Amino acid sequence: MSNNVVSLDQLGMDDVPRVGGKNASLGEMISNLGELGVAVPGGFATTADAFNNFLEQAGLVDKIHQALEQLDTDNVRALAETGAQFRSWVIDAPLAQEFQDDITRAYETMAVNGKPATVAVRSSATAE
Missing domain, CATH: 3.30.1490.20 (ATP-grasp fold, A domain)
Incomplete structure (x- = not known):
């Protein structure tokens, strides 16, 4: 295909x-x-590969890495909020x-x- x-x-x-x-x-x-x-x-x-290309083309790779670097993984609320933010970024990004x-x-x-x-x-x- x-x-x-x-x-x-x-x-x-x-x-x-x-x-x-x-x-x-x-x-x-x-x-x-x-x-x-x-x-x-x-x-x-x-x-x-298609997903990774999508993340790259949408400019999300660096955004996700930056958010993960700042994430307090012991904070359950922060984990949930960050996950919701990632989903929002993916949903809002156009597919090539x-x-x-x-x-x-x-x-x-x-x-x-x-x-x-x-x-x-x-x-x-x-x-x-």
């Missing part, structure tokens, strides 16, 4: 650093269980057009008989 988006059927456990554990596991299931007749929904994953286009194309490949696909959106951490 692209460096930003990868079809689940192209993934395996070696891809955990690239797309996270849940996505890599889904790829493994598609590869190994499909031939046994077990239906595993298809889909696509956005990559860790290329990334938007990659996601749109990947979604459109999931359409069945011209009808939009029903999807589930899940996080998939690269390290837990």
Whole structure:
């Protein structure tokens, strides 16, 4: 698909650093269980590189590092407030057009008989 988006059927456990554990596991299931007749929904994953590029392009890397340097990790309220601030920055930052286009194309490949696909959106951490 692209460096930003990868079809689940192209993934395996070696891809955990690239797309996270849940996505890599889904790829493994598609590869190994499909031939046994077990239906595993298809889909696509956005990559860790895409997320890192998003943070860089949005100018958030330095902002996040600066906030973390000043954070009192023993202060639960400060942790919650800083987490909320990070979420706000991410939500407010625009996605690069290329990334938007990659996601749109990947979604459109999931359409069945011209009808939009029903999807589930899940996080998939690269390290837990």
